[in-house]
Amino acid sequence: MTNMVNGHSKSLQNVNKVIPISPPMPRSISINSSYDSKTSYNSKPRRQNNNDSSSKKDLWERLFYQGYKADVCINTNSGVVYAHSNIICECEQKLELGLLTMDNLVDVFQLALLCDAPRLSLICHRKILKNFKVVSESEGWKSMKSSHPFLAKEIIESMINEENIKKERIRKMNxxxxxxxxxxxxxxxxxxxxxxxxxxxxxxxxxxxxxxxxxxxxxxxxxxxxxxxxxxxxxxxxxxxxxxxxxxxxxxxxxxxxxxxxxxxxxxxxxxxxxxxxxxxxxxxxxxxxxxxxxxxxxxxxxxxxx
The missing domain is CATH 1.20.1020.10 (TAZ domain)
Known part of the structure; x- marks a missing residue:
């Protein structure tokens, strides 16, 4: 029994040696610049951590430069992602400027709802209604019908409502x-x-x-x-x-x-x-x-x- 415990502890130590130290959490930025200058002047210089081995540095480099489609687990402080609003604004601009396609339209629409991005969700919703015949044949729509059938039903109902409003508008114009x-x-x-x-x-x-x-x-x-x-x-x-x-x-x-x-x-x-x-x-x-x-x-x- 003692041998099993010792073996398990040794394996954990080996794993901890391989896993690199996570980067520090962002500091809170003070508004008073004079206070920052004083604290930086009186504070002791930070001591660089020289214990990082070359293998850890190589692991970080592979994670950032070759980690496409890698299984990554992100641990945050109490589930808070820092600068979330800034990330959303940046993603919204990139998507609105031309990254939206008929293939990823449904997926981006669901992400916009989850990330509380109303403008992007409205743009995606209008594009889905305008190109529903093409969007309904995409893999994103098929997967959403199986995973979120109520959301697909709401989109179909809104499309029917939009068609009725359009017909009523044409009737009144005539x-x-x-x-x-x-x-x-x-x-x-x-x-x-x-x-x-x-x-x-x-x-x-x-x-x-x-x-x-x-x-x-x-x-x-x-x-x-x-x-x-x-x-x-x-x-x-x-x-x-x-x-x-x-x-x-x-x-x-x-x-x-x-x-x-x-x-x-x-x-x-x-x-x-x-x-x-x-x-x-x-x-x-x-x-x-x-x-x-x-x-x-x-x-x-x-x-x-x-x-």
């Missing part, structure tokens, strides 16, 4: 485009019926075919009015183009504030028919009018104001 087109059509309709345009207008107006028109919807509306005047199926529901013209007339009547003096045909008639419509149709038209005016940011269309 709706706004339609409302602006309807407003321009109302302006062009009043312009044609009141002042006349290049090829169509009131009988008491002199038309100028070569005169430029400032209303972009005027050309298409001229063709629609000509079709409406010549079509034999212009009753409501008889023709698709005529049905569109009927809808424009009704929309105009709901926007018009002066039906008695209005030059647009059937404006007063549609005003009288509003009270006879169902409540459902009334709400639908009211919402449409409000959306058109809200899109333009006005209360009353300028083409319907008294002049």
């Amino acid at each position: 709706e706004r485009k339609v409302y602006l087109q309807l407003y321009e059509a109302m302006e062009a309709l009043v312009h044609i019926c009141k002042d006349g345009c290049r090829t169509i207008g009131p009988y008491d107006k002199d038309l100028r075919a070569n005169q430029p028109c400032k209303y972009s919807a005027c050309n298409g509306l001229e063709l629609l009015v000509r079709h409406f005047a010549a079509c034999k199926l212009r009753v409501p529901g008889g023709c698709v183009h005529c049905k569109r013209m009927w809808q424009l007339f009704e929309l105009h009547s709901r926007l018009c504030v002066n039906p008695n003096d209005c030059k647009v045909p059937l404006c007063r008639n549609f005003k009288e028919r509003i009270s006879k419509q169902s409540k459902k149709d009334e709400i639908r038209w009211k919402i449409l009018v409000e959306n058109i005016l809200r899109t333009k940011g006005i209360n009353i269309a300028s083409c319907f104001l008294r002049q």
Whole structure:
């Protein structure tokens, strides 16, 4: 038994001889420079440790210069890594400037979450959502799905949410485009019926075919009015183009504030028919009018104001 203990102690001594002495912990830097100079002047000079053998120095050199992928255990004081914030800032800058790739994106994202680096984690998260098809085929994503399935689930849910927000934004942009087109059509309709345009207008107006028109919807509306005047199926529901013209007339009547003096045909008639419509149709038209005016940011269309 005594021999076993002696042998074990000898082996520990041999190991301690091989393992180099760890470097000293960083000193706390004082703000008062005069105090530092005094202490350095009065203090005794440090005695260099000459007990380091050449084998220990060689071991340290191999550790720092040839220790790539080596198994290294770092012992810190109570688990504190000194200058951690500075290291994070340096790593963030290097990664943001071009070290991020589709292969290491998921791994860096997880490290950013663990190291409390919100900017880097946000950048990685946006890149993952933007290139999800490529990232989902990487080894980092596959390993994260097995090791952290909840994190992978959150990324997928955020991607779905991002797609829904994008679709909603596109839908609102298309709706706004339609409302602006309807407003321009109302302006062009009043312009044609009141002042006349290049090829169509009131009988008491002199038309100028070569005169430029400032209303972009005027050309298409001229063709629609000509079709409406010549079509034999212009009753409501008889023709698709005529049905569109009927809808424009009704929309105009709901926007018009002066039906008695209005030059647009059937404006007063549609005003009288509003009270006879169902409540459902009334709400639908009211919402449409409000959306058109809200899109333009006005209360009353300028083409319907008294002049």
